[in-house]
Amino acid sequence: MTEVRDPSGPLDLRVLEVVEETGDARSLVLEAPAGLTYKPGQFLTLAVPSEQTGVAARCYSLSSAPHETGHLQVTVKRTADGYASNWICDNVRPGTTLTVLPPSGIFTPADLDADLLLFAGGSGITPVMSIVKSALTHGSGHLVLVYANRDESSVIFARELAELSEKYVDRFVLVHWLESLQGLPTADRLRPVAEYFRSYDAFVCGPGPFMGGVVAMLKELGFPRERRHQEKFVSLGGNPFGDAAISGGSGVVDIGDPGAEEPDPPLRETPARVVGDLDGEEFALDGWDPGTPLLDFLLSQGVGAPYSCREGNCSACACIVTDGEVSMRANDVLDADDLADGIRLACQSLPVSDEVRITYSG
Incomplete structure (x- = not known):
């Protein structure tokens, strides 16, 4: 192994x-x-x-x-x-x-005991399936899953979902939406479900138009930012594997309209300090070079910070800046709400202030 x-x-x-x-x-x-x-x-x-x-x-x-x-x-x-x-x-x-x-990735519940409202379209069921199984097995909350597909033959995990629905009949409501029978799952047609369960934490994954429409609807209904989650990563370019040997739908979604980048502040001339926490361990590091992305600096100092694409195309390296300021060189996934909450891509972040405080527990 x-x-x-x-x-x-x-x-x-x-x-x-x-x-x-x-x-x-x-x-x-x-x-x-x-x-x-x-x-x-x-x-x-x-x-x-x-x-x-x-x-x-x-x-x-x-x-x-x-x-x-x-x-x-x-x-x-x-x-x-x-x-x-x-x-x-x-x-x-x-x-x-x-x-x-x-x-x-950060498309994950902070509390498995929370009540969850889940919207999945097509292969967007993949991460949602992981959440459903975890919350039902190790949580105590109620779950509602609306799962949209073209027709019955395209339903992924059909048998497993049916078994979970039967086993957890008091906690799990499963709603199949088939375009062949009910037409397109537009935001307006899904709105009554969201209105009824507006106190739940919402998770959305699926094709770009589906996800964009559902998220916009959740915003209109007043779901606060902390109870509104959408999967965010796009097809990657480049090679994040380094020199590792290669042997040898999906949850991949295009979020459509990422947050606009702000003009870069002037580059620092002196190293900065970064203070933060990761997996319950705190760190305080000096010598963050102004031209070095935060992720690269953390890895060079032995901090096992998460990452995937290293190009600003996914949210795997996302952290929350709680104090200080950074400038991102690129951003293809974080929207205006994310940026307002202090979320930044470590692989693209350069120091602006003398000290930057971050957390990976958000």
Whole structure:
């Protein structure tokens, strides 16, 4: 079994099983490394061989839950023009070894005992499935899941969801929305559900238009920022795996309208100080060079900060700036609400103030 030596470095994981969920969706069951931990709703970044670039990095949400020990599971839906999803569905078999980055992402409940209102469209069910299983098994709250698909044959995890609905009949309400029967799941048509459960914490994942419409509707209904969550990462460019060897739908969503970047403040001329906490441990570091991204500095100092793409295309490295100021070089995922809450991408953040305080527990 693989052992986690570098909490932020690449891992080579063996595929134990390939499960055909629907005609165009496959779940990859991977051997779980000893010592690896993750939160429900997070994702893995997979390395896919590419003749053009050597490697294509793609993020796929974990459909397994942390309490399901011994394995990790990601679910990949084939898309017509999706190079990575087609390669995975066509080539990955039991025994295949895949290079991945450790679990990342902030699409995860802060409290499994909370009441949750979940909206999923198509393969957006993947991280939601992880959250549902975790909250039902280890939480005490009530869950409502609205799951939209084209038709009955495209419903991923249909049997497992039915079993959970039957087992937790007093806590779990499952609503299937089939376009073939009910038409498009527009925000206006989903509004009555959100209105009835407006005290719940809302989570939304799915195709861009679906997610954008639902999130806008939640805002109109007055769901506060802290109770409104949407999955945020886009298809990645570049190679976040370094020199790691490559062997060898989905939860990937395009959020459409990220927050506009502010003009860069003047670059500092002297090193800064960063103070923060990660996984319950505090750190205080001097010597943050003005031209070095926060993530790079933290990693160089032995802080196992999370990351994935290192290009500003995902939220895996997101932290909250509680004091001080940073400037981001790029931002393709954080919206205006995120920025107002102090959320910043560590891989793109440069110091502006003398001292910056951050937290990864948000």
